[in-house]
Amino acid sequence: MVKLAAKCILAGDSTVGKTALAQMFRTDGAHFQKNYTLTTGVDLVVKTVAIPDTEDSVEFFIFDSAGKELFSEMLDKLWVSPNVLCLVYDVTSEQSFNNCSKWLEKARAQASGTSLPGVLVGNKTDLAGRRAVESAQAQAWAQGQGLECFETSAKEMENYEAPFHCLARQFHQLYQETVEAFQALV
Template structure:
């Protein structure tokens, strides 16, 4: 049984639901807050995620970063102080084409922290409960995510739908990378 720790950066524009996603995940869907204040800086959410089909788990340290450009340098500072992130969760609002377009900027900023290394990640389209206001086509989002080497998910935190899947995927990917590195080191000995 292995228990690992991974640093996860949660990034995206303001008001896309990053904090709601992190909070509902931490509480196992126990409650959805109707009102959130915009994150100023970085909040930390910690949760142990059992990896399916194994006896292993990954403790995710989820750094919920503010989405305002004013605070985007927090990602830079965070990465320097806590070393490089291990996994990335990009979040956009399915009713906002701009929040989806800006994911490229957030991805570039996160990848700049670990040049030359692999950064497993997910793209999460939130607020699917607002289907009548949808502005981002799911196929377009999936295509972009795959082109960037990311897995794509959609969720409705408000309806508590699919909020665990992105984090379970990240934990599984992190464990997979860990095992690959262990095998690489064993091959060197």
């Protein structure tokens, strides 16, 4: 039985629902806060995820980051050496989707040459009538960047845990590959 610890960066523009997503995940869907205050730095959420078909688990330290440029210098320090990335956009905001390139570049710069598994999450699918970013468009971009793609509605408690379970499997797989590579040397 192995318990791994992973630093997860939650990135994206402000008001895309990063905090709602993190809080829903942390509380297993028990807590959707209707009124949020703007994240002005980083909130830390800790949650353990069991890896299916193993006795292993990944304890996530999720850094829920401010989405405003104003705080970007602080983020550079807090984002050092991430293990996984959860990139979030609002499906009703094409601008938040377009800015994912910037957030991805910023996160990868902090990973210093190592592989950075990640997911792209389109949040607020409950606002279907206001959708500005089509699923296929997001899927194609994510695939081109080597990211898994998910759509969620934190408000409606839809699919909010899937991106984090995917990240846990990706991180666990990297761990397994590292162990196998090390054992091959011995």
